[in-house]
Every structure is written in structure tokens, then in C-alpha cells.
Amino acid sequence: DAGVIQSPRHEVTEMGQEVTLRCKPISGHDYLFWYRQTMMRGLELLIYFNNNVPIDDSGMPEDRFSAKMPNASFSTLKIQPSEPRDSAVYFCASSSSYRGQGTQYFGPGTRLLVL
Amino acid sequence: GQQVMQIPQYQHVQEGEDFTTYCNSSTTLSNIQWYKQRPGGHPVFLIQLVKSGEVKKQKRLTFQFGEAKKNSSLHITATQTTDVGTYFCAGPGSGTYKYIFGTGTRLKVLA
Numbered sequence: 001d002a003g004v005i006q007s008p009r010h011e012v013t014e015m016g017q018e019v020t021l022r023c024k025p026i027s028g029h030d031y032l033f034w035y036r037q038t039m040m041r042g043l044e045l046l047i048y049f050n051n052n053v054p055i056d057d058s059g060m061p062e063d064r065f066s067a068k069m070p071n072a073s074f075s076t077l078k079i080q081p082s083e084p085r086d087s088a089v090y091f092c093a094s095s096s097s098y099r100g101q102g103t104q105y106f107g108p109g110t111r112l113l114v115l
Numbered sequence: 116g117q118q119v120m121q122i123p124q125y126q127h128v129q130e131g132e133d134f135t136t137y138c139n140s141s142t143t144l145s146n147i148q149w150y151k152q153r154p155g156g157h158p159v160f161l162i163q164l165v166k167s168g169e170v171k172k173q174k175r176l177t178f179q180f181g182e183a184k185k186n187s188s189l190h191i192t193a194t195q196t197t198d199v200g201t202y203f204c205a206g207p208g209s210g211t212y213k214y215i216f217g218t219g220t221r222l223k224v225l226a
Contacts, residue, residue: 031212043158043203043216056213091157095212102148102212106157 002026004107006092012113018080021110024073025094033104034067034077035091043091049075050097082114117142119206119217127223134191136220138204145207147180147187148214153200158216194224 005024013019025032033048047057052069060067064083069075079086089111093104118141128134138147146165150158162171164180164187171178177190191198201221205214 035216042218045208045213045215048213050212093158097212102146102207102214103160103163104148104150104158104214106159109157 004092004094004105006090006107006110008110009108010111010113012115013082014115015083016081017114018078019082019086019112019114021077021090021092021112023075023077023092023107025075025092026096026105027073028098029094029096029105030072031095031097032069032075033093033095034075035093035106037089037091037109038087046077082112084114087112087114117206117208117215119204119215121202121204121217121220123220124218125221125223127225128194130196130224130226131193134194134198134222136189136202136204136222138187138189138217140185140206142206143184145184147184148205149178149187149189150203150205150216151200152203152219156200158203191222194222196224196226198222199224 007022030051034046035043037043046059047067048055049069067077089109091106091109093106095104120139122137148163149161151161152158162178167184168182169180175192179188201219203219204217208215
């Protein structure tokens with residue numbers, strides 16, 4: 001299995017631009033999570049999906065952030081407009097409710113820098 | 116809301132010394148997970164503890180879940196340079212599969 005795939009791996013953009021981060025979970029996993037990691041705030045859960053349905057988006061910082069999961073093999077996290085304080089590493093993770101008891105498998109992350 | 120704290124925040128040890136990180140939750144946990152993140156990498160699952168007082172070992176790593184299921188610890192015996200990284204504990208939040216990650220302990224091993 002290829003593991004969780006994220007793209008792009010690095011993104012540098014200017015304030016005000018739209019940023020789209022992409023994630024392909026492990027095949028067969030029914031849960032997908034988006035996290036943000038910064039030195040100041042640590043690893044924060046932004047939103048998670050179960051069977052493509054958003055379950056809890058209470059961690060999404062504000063309306064500039066949105067996430068979708070149109071099918072079981074693809075999810076996006078969009079920031080529009082981006083701001084310098086959005087600079088962070090964004091991780092996608094997936095897990096299976098059928099095995100592994102909630103073990104989360106993380107992707108390599110997208111390192112976002114907003115200038 | 117639920118909080119998961121870890122101490123210490125940073126730890127520098129000489130290679131061969133032991134290391135322990137402690138995890139404390141503001142609420143009782145049904146289980147606890149531990150992850151390791153190498154510098155520049157992503158968190159990787161290490162283990163899950165479920166039972167009160169449970170102790171599990173993985174080679175030089177010993178994991179313990181407290182009797183009250185509100186705290187946990189990870190102990191590394193005779194650290195090696197390959198142990199460098201940040202160790203996170205994670206406890207379930209509201210919703211079965213939502214996990215709250217601890218603040219992490221960053222370990223540096225000096226050769």
C-alpha cells in the first residue's frame with residue numbers, strides 16, 4: 001500500500017491567494033483527518049470525515065478554511081484568502097474503523113508558507 | 116475542553132541515558148495512543164493502551180497506562196541517536212475516532 005498521499009509537499013504563496021491542499025487516504029479507510037502543526041500550537045485537529053461526511057469541523061479556524069471529501073479516495077483543504085499566520089505543516093491522516101482500533105496513518109504533510 | 120499535556124517539553128540526554136515522558140489528560144480516557152515524529156517527518160503510530168495499569172514493551176520502549184486512565188508514560192532505556200524526535204500521546208475526544216494530541220516531548224540524543 002502506498003500510504004496516505006498528500007500534494008503538494010511544499011507550497012509558497014502570497015497573502016490573499018487561494019491555496020488548495022490535496023489528500024488521498026489509504027484505500028479502504030473510512031476516516032480521514034486534517035491536522036495543522038505549528039511550533040506555537042502543536043498538532044491541531046481541523047476537521048474529520050467518516051465515509052466522506054464531515055463529522056466535526058470545530059477545529060477549523062475560520063471561514064477562510066473549507067474542506068471537502070467528494071469520494072472515498074480524495075479530500076481537499078482550501079484556504080481562501082490565505083494569510084501569513086496560516087503558515088504551517090498540514091497533515092492528512094486516515095484510519096479504519098474495521099481494524100487497528102483507531103490507529104491513524106499520517107501522510108508526509110504539506111509545508112505551507114504564506115508571504 | 117479536553118486537554119492533554121505532556122512533560123517535559125524538551126529533553127536532551129547523552130546517548131545511553133534513559134528518557135521518560137509523561138502524559139496527563141484532564142478527563143478519563145478509554146485508551147491512549149503514542150506516536151513518534153522524526154525531525155521533518157510525520158507522526159508514526161507506536162502503540163495503543165486500553166486497560167487500566169497496562170504496561171507494554173517494544174524493545175527498549177516501555178509504555179504504561181495509569182490506574183485511573185488519566186495519565187500515561189513512555190520510558191526509553193539506553194537511548195540511541197535513532198530515538199531522536201518528538202513523542203506525542205493522543206487520547207480520544209468526543210466521538211470515537213477523534214483523538215486529541217498532547218503537546219509533545221522533543222527528545223534530542225547527544226552522541
